[in-house]
Amino acid sequence: MFKVKDMIKRKKSIMFVPGNSFVTRNYLSTPFFDELLKLKESYNLDVYFAGIESNPVSRDIFDKVSSFLSNHDISLIPLVPERGFFKERFFWKIRQDFLHKSSVYRFNDINSFITHKRYRDITSNLKNLNHDYLWNTDVWPSYLGFPFPKSKKILNIFIKMMTMKLISGQNSIKKVFDKISPDIVFIGDSQTPISFTYSIYGLMHKSYVIGNVRTWDHLTKNGPVIPHLSEYWVWNNTMKDEMVKFHNVESDLINVVGSPQFDNYFNIKNLNSDSILESHGIKSDVNIILFGSNRFHRGIGEPSIAKHIAEKIKSSFYSKSNFQMVIRSHPMDQDFEKRFQSLKNYPFVKLLKTPNIDNFNPIQYKEDGYLMASLLEKSKMLICGQSTLAIDASCTNTPIINLAFEGQEDVPDLLSVSNRYFVNHYQDLLKTDGTKLVSNFQELDNQISNYIDNPNQYSEGRKKIKDQFAGDNKDLSSVRIFNRLKEILEN
Numbered sequence: 001m002f003k004v005k006d007m008i009k010r011k012k013s014i015m016f017v018p019g020n021s022f023v024t025r026n027y028l029s030t031p032f033f034d035e036l037l038k039l040k041e042s043y044n045l046d047v048y049f050a051g052i053e054s055n056p057v058s059r060d061i062f063d064k065v066s067s068f069l070s071n072h073d074i075s076l077i078p079l080v081p082e083r084g085f086f087k088e089r090f091f092w093k094i095r096q097d098f099l100h101k102s103s104v105y106r107f108n109d110i111n112s113f114i115t116h117k118r119y120r121d122i123t124s125n126l127k128n129l130n131h132d133y134l135w136n137t138d139v140w141p142s143y144l145g146f147p148f149p150k151s152k153k154i155l156n157i158f159i160k161m162m163t164m165k166l167i168s169g170q171n172s173i174k175k176v177f178d179k180i181s182p183d184i185v186f187i188g189d190s191q192t193p194i195s196f197t198y199s200i201y202g203l204m205h206k207s208y209v210i211g212n213v214r215t216w217d218h219l220t221k222n223g224p225v226i227p228h229l230s231e232y233w234v235w236n237n238t239m240k241d242e243m244v245k246f247h248n249v250e251s252d253l254i255n256v257v258g259s260p261q262f263d264n265y266f267n268i269k270n271l272n273s274d275s276i277l278e279s280h281g282i283k284s285d286v287n288i289i290l291f292g293s294n295r296f297h298r299g300i301g302e303p304s305i306a307k308h309i310a311e312k313i314k315s316s317f318y319s320k321s322n323f324q325m326v327i328r329s330h331p332m333d334q335d336f337e338k339r340f341q342s343l344k345n346y347p348f349v350k351l352l353k354t355p356n357i358d359n360f361n362p363i364q365y366k367e368d369g370y371l372m373a374s375l376l377e378k379s380k381m382l383i384c385g386q387s388t389l390a391i392d393a394s395c396t397n398t399p400i401i402n403l404a405f406e407g408q409e410d411v412p413d414l415l416s417v418s419n420r421y422f423v424n425h426y427q428d429l430l431k432t433d434g435t436k437l438v439s440n441f442q443e444l445d446n447q448i449s450n451y452i453d454n455p456n457q458y459s460e461g462r463k464k465i466k467d468q469f470a471g472d473n474k475d476l477s478s479v480r481i482f483n484r485l486k487e488i489l490e491n
Contacts, residue, residue: 011044011045011046012043012044012045012046012183012184012489013045013046013047013048013180013181013182013183013184014045014046014047014048014182014183014184014185014186014485015048015049015050015180015182015184015185015186015202015207016047016048016049016050016186016188017049017050017051017079017185017186017187017188017194017195017198018049018050018051018052018053018188018189019051019053019054019187019188019189019192019194019195019214020053020054020188020189020192020214021052021053021357021358021360022214022215022357023188023189023212023214024049024052024053024065024188024360025261025357025360025362025365026259026260026261027188027260028065028068028069028362028365028366029362029363029365029366029368029369030260030261030263030264030366030369030478031260031263031264031267031476031478032260032263032477032478032481032482033362033366034478035478035479035481035482036482037072038482039482039485039486039489040072040073040074042486043486043489045489046075046180047073047074047075048074048075048076048077048180048182049065049069049074049075049076049077050077050078050079050176050198051076051077051078051079051080052065052076052079052360053079053360054079054189054192054193054194056079056080057360061358061359061360062076062078064360064361065360065362068362068363077176079194080170080172080173080194081172081173081175081176082171082172084170084171084172085171088169088170088171091166091167091168091169092170094167095161095162095167095168095193095196096193098144099158099161099162099167100162100192100193100223101140101144102144102145102158103155103158103159103162103223103224104144104222104223104224105140105144105145105149105223106144106145106149106150106151106154106155106158107155107223107224107246108220108221108223109145109149109150110149110150110152110155111220111246113220113221113424114220114422114423114424114427115217115220115221115422115423115424115425116140116221117422118419118420118422118423119138119139119140120140120142121414122134122138122139122414122415123138123139123140123141123142124142125414126412126414126415131412131415133297133300133411133412133415134297134415135297135298138415155224159224159227162193162196163196163199163200163226163227163228164200165200168193168196168197168200169197169200170197173197173198173201174201176201177201177202177204177205181205181207182202182205182207183207183208183489184207184208184209184210184485184488184489185198185199185202185207185208185209185210186210186212187199187202187209187210187211187212187226187229188212188214189212189213189214189218190211190212190213190214190225190226190229190232191213191214191218191222191223191224191225191226195211195226196226199211199226199229203228203229208230208231208488209229209230210229210230210231210232210233211225211226211229211231211232211233212232212233213225213232213233213234213235213239213243215235215259215388216235216236216238216239216388216391216425216469217423217424217425217426219234219239219242219243219246219247220242220246220423220424220425221423221424221425224247225243225247225249229253230253231253231254231255232249232253232254232255233254233255233256233257233481233484234254234255234256234257235256235257235258235259235469235470235471236256236258236468236469236470236471236472237256237468237471238428238468238469239256240254240256255484256471256472257471257477257480257481257484258470258471258472258473258476258477258480259470259471259477260476260477260478260481261369261392262391262392262395262470262471262473262477263476263477263478264369264370264372264373265373265376265377265392265395265396265470266395266473266476267476268373268374268377268396271370271373271374271377273373273374273377273378274374274378276370276371276374277371277374277375277378280350280352280371281350282324282326282350282352282375283322283324284378286321286322286323286324287319287321287322287323287324287380287452288323288324288325288326288375288378288379288380289309289313289323289324289325289326289379289380289381289383289448290326290328290375290376290379290381290382290383290398291306291309291325291326291327291328291383291384292328292330292382292383292384292387292389293306293327293328293329293330293333293336293339293340293384294330294333294384294385294386294387295330295332295333296333296335296339297415298330298385298386298417298420299330299385299417300406300409300411300415300416300417301403301405301406301407301408301409301411301417302339302340302385302403302407303339303340303342303343303407304406304407304408304409305383305403305405305407305441305444306325306327306340306343306349307342307343308407308441308444309325309383309444309448310325310343310346310348310349312445312448313325313346313348314346314348317445318445318448318449318452319449319452321452322348323348324348324349324350325346325348325349325350326349326350326352326375326379327340327343327349327350327351327352328352328354328372328375329351329352329353329354330354331354331355331356331357332356332357332358334356334358336351336353337351337353354368355368372392373396376392376393376395376396376398377396377398379398380398380399380451380452380455381398381399381400381401381448381451381455382398382399382400382401383401383403383444383448384400384401384402384403385402385403385417385420386402386417386420386421386423386426390402390429390434390435390465391429391465391466391469391470393462394434394462394463394465394466394469394470395466395470395473397459397462397463397466398462399451399455399457399458399462400434400435400436400458400462401435401436401438401444401447401448401451402421402430402435402436402437402438403417403438403444404417404418404421404437404438404439405417405418405438405439405440406418407441418439421437428468429465429468429469432461432462432464432465432468433458433460433461433464434458434460434461434462434463434464434465435458435461435462435465436458
């Protein structure tokens with residue numbers, strides 16, 4: 001005779017391994033989180049988040065996010081609960097500092113990506129590798145490809161080694177899987193070393209392992225994806241084609257799910273944009289020019305360019321109408337207010353500080369998502385460097401100007417913003433004719449004036465950017481992800 005407890009089904013569970021703060025933001029601070037809560041309730045799920053970022057975060061941030069999740073009966077567990085024994089730490093360092101970096105170098109070299117050529121040019125031709133404007137991720141030493149950088153056999157050996165428990169195993173993570181044994185493991189960034197570890201234990205426990213591609217440029221920049229997962233998620237069909245062509249993943253295993261970060265744009269009718277802007281001191285009844293600044297090393301000349309625009313507005317050069325220039329910070333820019341300090345002298349300039357990703361706060365980021373959608377809806381144009389913001393702007397059909405010069409600053413060509421457009425993903429975006437690339441102040445002034453007179457200029461191209469890069473928006477990304485997880489749980 002069965003006992004009652006024998007008849008009770010084991011609760012199903014999902015483990016999210018974001019692997020990056022931006023991925024965490026996309027799943028906790030967008031409409032997807034509401035869908036996740038509905039899924040949790042419908043299927044009586046246990047939901048776990050393993051870490052926030054692939055690097056250790058402070059105890060304060062961990063506790064803050066843990067408290068937020070626990071309010072919804074979701075558990076946050078440390079990404080790597082314990083450091084591990086000497087052998088684990090030894091192989092971990094080999095994997096991090098050589099095997100993974102070498103596999104990225106070799107993969108990009110074999111496929112002759114434009115992005116990789118740019119990195120090689122910087123590494124081999126820039127005389128001062130300690131240059132103040134140089135970012136460490138732009139340097140890729142050639143020894144990472146030694147010997148035979150074009151050898152697919154060596155690359156495959158390295159990838160195979162990274163999928164071995166001896167190299168990528170970690171006992172404290174194994175213990176987590178032994179305890180939880182999740183039905184679904186969601187890998188938020190399927191190209192990072194730590195993700196190889198989680199995929200090993202997920203597959204060992206017969207979990208359904210989903211490999212998500214973090215963002216639109218990674219398939220032609222960040223090396224091979226983890227092989228042999230249950231399925232893969234990408235934003236759009238362009239990424240799906242890249243995954244098939246370069247990563248040899250079967251088309252049937254790839255799902256185009258969009259990205260929850262765009263959902264607010266496609267759901268903008270539900271926002272009270274005027275009220276949201278007014279609460280931040282932004283006037284919705286004037287000509288808003290949104291200046292999307294980047295991190296210092298990617299936007300060296302931005303302050304001088306913003307000041308030039310401010311002077312032109314002050315002199316009524318573009319129009320006699322009222323303007324407000326909103327300069328928005330990048331979420332990883334620690335020096336934003338210092339860099340743009342002089343712009344505070346203009347009464348029509350608003351410095352808008354984005355919540356910093358290093359002080360991760362899910363509620364602040366949710367509110368910031370509403371603000372960004374409202375800003376783009378009401379702005380006359382977006383001005384930015386090489387940035388994903390161009391895709392965001394295309395979702396609201398906001399005219400786009402891409403900066404390809406450094407204003408008044410003298411910057412080596414290899415490190416200038418103009419050089420940053422020589423990457424695979426942005427070359428594809430520029431082919432849509434949905435944005436105007438400007439290379440000097442005169443071109444910038446002309447294009448600002450053109451957009452004020454004719455905001456529909458390049459509108460067809462912006463639609464191409466939206467369709468090609470933000471993905472199909474017939475259903476919100478959050479809804480598509482909800483439906484796919486539901487299908488997996490029911491099978």
